[in-house]
Amino acid sequence: MGDESIAQRLKELEKENRILKKQLSRSKADRLQLEDNYARNGSLLRQIIEDLESSKLVLEERGQALELALHDIQRMQGQLIESEKMSALGVLVAGVAHEINNPVGFIYGNIGHLEQYTIALLELTSLYEEIYPSPHERIEAAIEAIDLPFLRRDIPKVLKSMWVGAERILEIVKSLRNFSRLDEAEFKAVDLHEGIDSTLMILQSQLKGSPDRPQIEVVKRYSALPLVQCYPGKLNQVFMNILVNAIDALVECYTHRLKSADSTELTPEEPMICIETMVQGDDVKITISDNGDGIPLATQSKLFDPFFTTKEVGKGTGLGLSISYQIIVENHHGKLSCHSELSKGTMFTIVIPIVQKDDRSGTKR
Amino acid sequence: MLKVAVGHSNDPDSEVAVLEVIEQCLAQCQPDHPVIAGLLLVAIDFDHQFILDRICDQFPDIVLIGGTTDGELSSQLQFHQDSLVLTLFCSKDIQIQAGVGRHLSQDTLAGAIQAITSAKGSNPQTPKLCLTIAEGMGYDSNAVVEGLHQVLGETFPVFGGATADQQRFDQSYQFFGREVLTDAVVVFLMYGEVQFSCGVAHGWQPIGKSAQLTQVGPNKVVEIDDTRALDLYDYYLKGLRPSPEYPLAIFEEDGEQFYLRSPIGCDPTTGEINFLTNLPVNSKVQVAFASRDDVLTATQDSFKTALDRYPGTQSPEFALIFSCCTRRQILGTRTEEECQLISQLAPSNLSFMGFYTYGEIGPSETDGPVRLHHETFITLLLG
Ligand SMILES: Nc1ncnc2c1ncn2[C@@H]1O[C@H](COP(=O)(O)OP(=O)(O)O)[C@@H](O)[C@H]1O
Ligand SMILES: [Mg+2]
Numbered sequence A: 001m002g003d004e005s006i007a008q009r010l011k012e013l014e015k016e017n018r019i020l021k022k023q024l025s026r027s028k029a030d031r032l033q034l035e036d037n038y039a040r041n042g043s044l045l046r047q048i049i050e051d052l053e054s055s056k057l058v059l060e061e062r063g064q065a066l067e068l069a070l071h072d073i074q075r076m077q078g079q080l081i082e083s084e085k086m087s088a089l090g091v092l093v094a095g096v097a098h099e100i101n102n103p104v105g106f107i108y109g110n111i112g113h114l115e116q117y118t119i120a121l122l123e124l125t126s127l128y129e130e131i132y133p134s135p136h137e138r139i140e141a142a143i144e145a146i147d148l149p150f151l152r153r154d155i156p157k158v159l160k161s162m163w164v165g166a167e168r169i170l171e172i173v174k175s176l177r178n179f180s181r182l183d184e185a186e187f188k189a190v191d192l193h194e195g196i197d198s199t200l201m202i203l204q205s206q207l208k209g210s211p212d213r214p215q216i217e218v219v220k221r222y223s224a225l226p227l228v229q230c231y232p233g234k235l236n237q238v239f240m241n242i243l244v245n246a247i248d249a250l251v252e253c254y255t256h257r258l259k260s261a262d263s264t265e266l267t268p269e270e271p272m273i274c275i276e277t278m279v280q281g282d283d284v285k286i287t288i289s290d291n292g293d294g295i296p297l298a299t300q301s302k303l304f305d306p307f308f309t310t311k312e313v314g315k316g317t318g319l320g321l322s323i324s325y326q327i328i329v330e331n332h333h334g335k336l337s338c339h340s341e342l343s344k345g346t347m348f349t350i351v352i353p354i355v356q357k358d359d360r361s362g363t364k365r
Numbered sequence B: 001m002l003k004v005a006v007g008h009s010n011d012p013d014s015e016v017a018v019l020e021v022i023e024q025c026l027a028q029c030q031p032d033h034p035v036i037a038g039l040l041l042v043a044i045d046f047d048h049q050f051i052l053d054r055i056c057d058q059f060p061d062i063v064l065i066g067g068t069t070d071g072e073l074s075s076q077l078q079f080h081q082d083s084l085v086l087t088l089f090c091s092k093d094i095q096i097q098a099g100v101g102r103h104l105s106q107d108t109l110a111g112a113i114q115a116i117t118s119a120k121g122s123n124p125q126t127p128k129l130c131l132t133i134a135e136g137m138g139y140d141s142n143a144v145v146e147g148l149h150q151v152l153g154e155t156f157p158v159f160g161g162a163t164a165d166q167q168r169f170d171q172s173y174q175f176f177g178r179e180v181l182t183d184a185v186v187v188f189l190m191y192g193e194v195q196f197s198c199g200v201a202h203g204w205q206p207i208g209k210s211a212q213l214t215q216v217g218p219n220k221v222v223e224i225d226d227t228r229a230l231d232l233y234d235y236y237l238k239g240l241r242p243s244p245e246y247p248l249a250i251f252e253e254d255g256e257q258f259y260l261r262s263p264i265g266c267d268p269t270t271g272e273i274n275f276l277t278n279l280p281v282n283s284k285v286q287v288a289f290a291s292r293d294d295v296l297t298a299t300q301d302s303f304k305t306a307l308d309r310y311p312g313t314q315s316p317e318f319a320l321i322f323s324c325c326t327r328r329q330i331l332g333t334r335t336e337e338e339c340q341l342i343s344q345l346a347p348s349n350l351s352f353m354g355f356y357t358y359g360e361i362g363p364s365e366t367d368g369p370v371r372l373h374h375e376t377f378i379t380l381l382l383g
Helices: A003-131 A137-146 A148-180 A192-202 A232-259 A320-331 A357-364 B014-028 B048-058 B108-120 B142-152 B229-237 B292-309 B325-345
Strands: A188-190 A217-221 A228-230 A272-280 A283-290 A335-341 A345-353 B003-009 B035-042 B063-068 B072-074 B078-080 B084-090 B094-101 B129-134 B158-162 B174-176 B179-181 B185-192 B196-201 B211-217 B220-224 B248-251 B258-261 B263-267 B272-275 B284-289 B318-324 B351-357 B360-363 B370-373 B377-382
Touching: A003 A148, A003 A320, A003 B229, A003 B325, A137 A148, A148 A192, A148 A232, A188 A192, A192 A232, A192 A272, A192 A283, A228 A232, A228 A345, A232 A272, A232 A283, A232 A320, A232 A345, A320 A335, B003 B014, B003 B072, B003 B351, B014 B048, B014 B084, B035 B048, B035 B094, B035 B351, B048 B063, B048 B179, B063 B094, B063 B129, B063 B185, B072 B084, B078 B325, B084 B351, B094 B108, B094 B174, B108 B142, B108 B185, B129 B142, B129 B174, B142 B158, B142 B360, B142 B370, B158 B318, B158 B351, B158 B377, B174 B185, B196 B292, B196 B360, B211 B229, B211 B284, B220 B229, B229 B263, B229 B272, B229 B284, B258 B284, B258 B370, B292 B318, B292 B325, B292 B377, B318 B325, B318 B360, B325 B351, B325 B377, B360 B377
Parallel strands: A217 A272, B035 B063, B129 B158, B318 B351
Antiparallel strands: A188 A228, A272 A283, A283 A345, A335 A345, B003 B084, B035 B084, B063 B174, B072 B078, B072 B351, B094 B185, B129 B185, B158 B360, B174 B179, B196 B377, B211 B220, B220 B272, B248 B258, B248 B284, B263 B272, B318 B377, B360 B370
């Protein structure tokens, strides 16, 4: 190798050395910068992910809130439909009751006169017989034709049955009026037993037996109740809803046991609805129980949901209990609960305060 | 017709380096295309005065401008961080006139206007475009662009970059002839048959929560959303200081358009954040983020756009690149890929030179009004 090329090579090596030195001094600074950036990157992205997650949560919450709102709207809509129906029924019932009330009044009011008049007439015929023991043959023939002794025996019975019938009509009319109680949109202190009884009266035909099923027995265990402040019309709606459900359950239970093969082995139980009332501190408690099939645990939690029904289309609306719940809890500040055991029966418990809070403070003044 | 000669040396020794680039340039020069101007980009650690003198001794008739950088790139040597690159512009039918404006920190507008008027001199012609190298620190860099607007008009094509000092944020230099300057702006005005096109892209995306600049000061933001400005960054960086990799996206009034401003420091006691420009009070901002891939995709977009828009039938002679120093910082060892992308996309024989800057000057969104950018890659094709 010549001197010149050695010098050249040396120059190149020196240059390389300079460049490497420079790069070395640079690389540490660059590395530190990159490491810093890496730390920032991690921190930033972690926060962004956190934010995204929490905004996802917010969205989910909003979704749930919307679902709840939708549910509420459905409930309200259902309740509107049902209360509209109920108030229409109330108007109808009130109208019918009013129309029947007067004619029945005539009948009932005149049965007394009729009774007096007939008794007077019968006494008169007896007097005739006494004074004229051997009457004219035409009279004798007429007595025979109308079977006077029978008439004498039967007239009091006929009158009696008229009394019973007219009284029953009066009672029904009174119940109808009581049930609808359209006039009462405000809290009124009323006798709850009256409301329960009128509702039962209206349901009488459904409680009665028929060729395909036995009669449903209603057992009342009423305690002495004070007057209770309530919306009487609305409470009657609740009694009605719960009683109708109980009747439905008992009918269903009966037909279902009839169908099942081992029906003979079951001790035939009388279908029965038991209504019990009692005072409990500041509240009254009313339980309505039936000995039907009961409600499976899974559906118990849905009972009060609007539109929840296990009945066939056209029969159930699924609104009865949700409306009842609203009436008891929201309108009366009370409690409505259900206790049920499969194949034993179901009991609904209503608890409402005897005196409503607002009114209590009102009476203090 | 424009011809260029590009010399690039990574020898840290000033004497050797300048000799090397002059040699390379001379080898490329052709006698029928006279050398008219030189653009010099140099790392901070060189003996700048010596280098300028050597070049001016060699080419006494040319106008020369340049400045210090945060990394240099060229078709000769690709990307280097401690190097020197010189481009000579050679042409018979293109004229280039140089100008300088000084004391930007005292009166930025006047400095910028001075640079243009001194470059124009008594030439009655209208220039075709303007290249500029401006001080990158110590004043509101926005105002330089405003000054250029005032003399040239908002949409007059201006391309350039702000000088840098390898992120020491201490002192950077501008070159004008044999003069080593700071606090100055130097310009080339190009006249005659010059063809050009450009592409502008950055790759950053606003990320995280939207906030409002509620109190600002000279080159700083004092409050965001009525609390310490630093709180916005602390929320994401958990006490790490804001850095240029996480710029603020500044949203234009009523729109989704935004531009970027890089934080370069902060005062943890007052909670103020420092920038290289003033920021508009009340504007909506968001912290922005880019991955290395985003950064490189933007490089590609910028270069492709410029190529697509290049007028005429001949391919361009030369590409001038202004890329933000933060891009280099994020890319790390992948910084070379910016250069490689250019080499892949460019027509063969395209010469190019460029540098990593403290601010890029060019049109917004490839054709709108000229503005100062951060985090951006600007491609200027010339022919
Ligand atoms: N006493 C009861 N025994 C068994 N199931 C009952 C009883 N009361 C209510 N349910 C169940 O609750 C459901 C909802 O009742 P309700 O809200 O009154 O709607 P509906 O009677 O229209 O179905 C009924 O479909 C039934 O399945
Ligand atoms: Mg029902």
